Amino acid sequence: MLDDFFFRAVLAGLGLALVAGPLGSFVVWRRMAYFGDSTAHAAILGVALALAFDLSIYVGTLAVAVAMACLVSTLVARGQAMDTMLGVLSHTALAFGLVAISFVPSARSDLNGYLFGDILAVGRFDLALIWVGAALVLGLLILRWQRLVTSSLNEELAMAAGIDPRIERLVLSLALAVVVALAIRVVGSLLISAMLIVPAAAARGWAGSPERMAAVAALIAAGSVIAGLYSSLHLDTPAGPSIVASAAIFFLLSQAFRRG
């Protein structure tokens, strides 16, 4: 079955969905949407560097995404005007990434693939990497769940309980960087944050507890992957954007039938 490119694409998407739901919930809870954007946009710069130095694009995107995540975390800790700073960083990273990639002739034709993903070209190695990476991040989130939720809810309450919110912030930043690197083949640099935020935002209306929201978000993300890939197959639409479009439809439905 793994020989079928479509089946591999579905599995890759589901692996990403599994971790995008819970991690995306934290992005929504902590209002880190722009943070996700800047990390994801930085990934393009990582692609350019990887191609220039003949590295795996996973290594390149992970390195640049981690660097960006650390930079942003440091700036947050210093209390800079965050929305402006992230807006600058996010688009700067994207612009420099696109400029850098233009110097790598072999990559110019694939640019679309890096911006919007090329999930139908996912190979066995990509698939294994996505599932291992997703399992590691998910494990990390589950292991630190109580601490992460407490410090997302209120940093002072967390500190009073002996939790260092800076460490939890760093954990989430690194998890985000890993997921961005994994997702670049699936939905591409421009749509990764959508994959994180949209299912979690859709789950918000149907969940009474943080655990439920994370689980529902993962389900919605999985549903979006399947719906998006099938529509892509039958309507010949681009796969990554179709996945995000499906998630957006889930979001609209959730707004129409909100529980509370």
Add this chain to the structure above:
Amino acid sequence: MRDLRRIGCRGAMLIRAEAMTIHRPGTVDPVLADVDFHIAPGEIVTVVGPNGSGKSSLIRALLGQMGLAAGRVTRQAGLRIGYVPQRVQLDTAIPMTVRRFLSLPTRVTDAEASAVLERTGVPGLGARQLTQLSGGQFQRVLLARALLRSPHLLVLDEPTQGLDQPGIVAFYQLIEDVRRQTGAAVLMVSHDLLVVMRSSDRVVCLNGHICCEGTPQHVSGAPEYRALFGAEAQGMLALYQHHHDHDHDHAHDCDHTHHAAHSA
């Protein structure tokens, strides 16, 4: 109920600070200078002072969340503190029931959760979302969560902000009940001068240093206190004397014996 009489001035203090000086973060600008402070088991101590007088810094330093520029703070070994920070603003993006909130970050059983909600006067709220609570209910839930660790000391930083007058009175009544039932000491920062005066064993008046401290009656009569709080304090004194005609003439902070009679 604990016999509060046996708590002497020389007994082991829960927290003691000596000659504590704190600087504004990143500067050498002192927020608090040369402050001595202590709190004994079972005592209700309230810190009053104008905005920017260093009240929250005092609390944070006593809790060990803030570095000292000089002096030292000693906490009793194994001291369990239940802390309700100032202006807890919860992120409304997180769906959170009261029951789930009580299990953060340490999980508690359903029985413990419902018992503590009962004790703080908000029974049966477990299934409610935090965002659906009134200000008074939310403060009680925060207090409930702080009580779950069976603290020796409750620290409340402006716990009644945003409550109306009846809500404030009811909340302080609850604090007194909790102290009576559990024997926990209570350290509060407050703006509600009148209610503070009625429900504290000792009041510390702060303005960058300790201006005056002692029993509520002593402090409300002190010229430093009146200078800080002006007309409000004058009116308060009159009210206070009107409401409290029982014996309160210990002008020193070491005397807690009146309290056993007070809460009996």
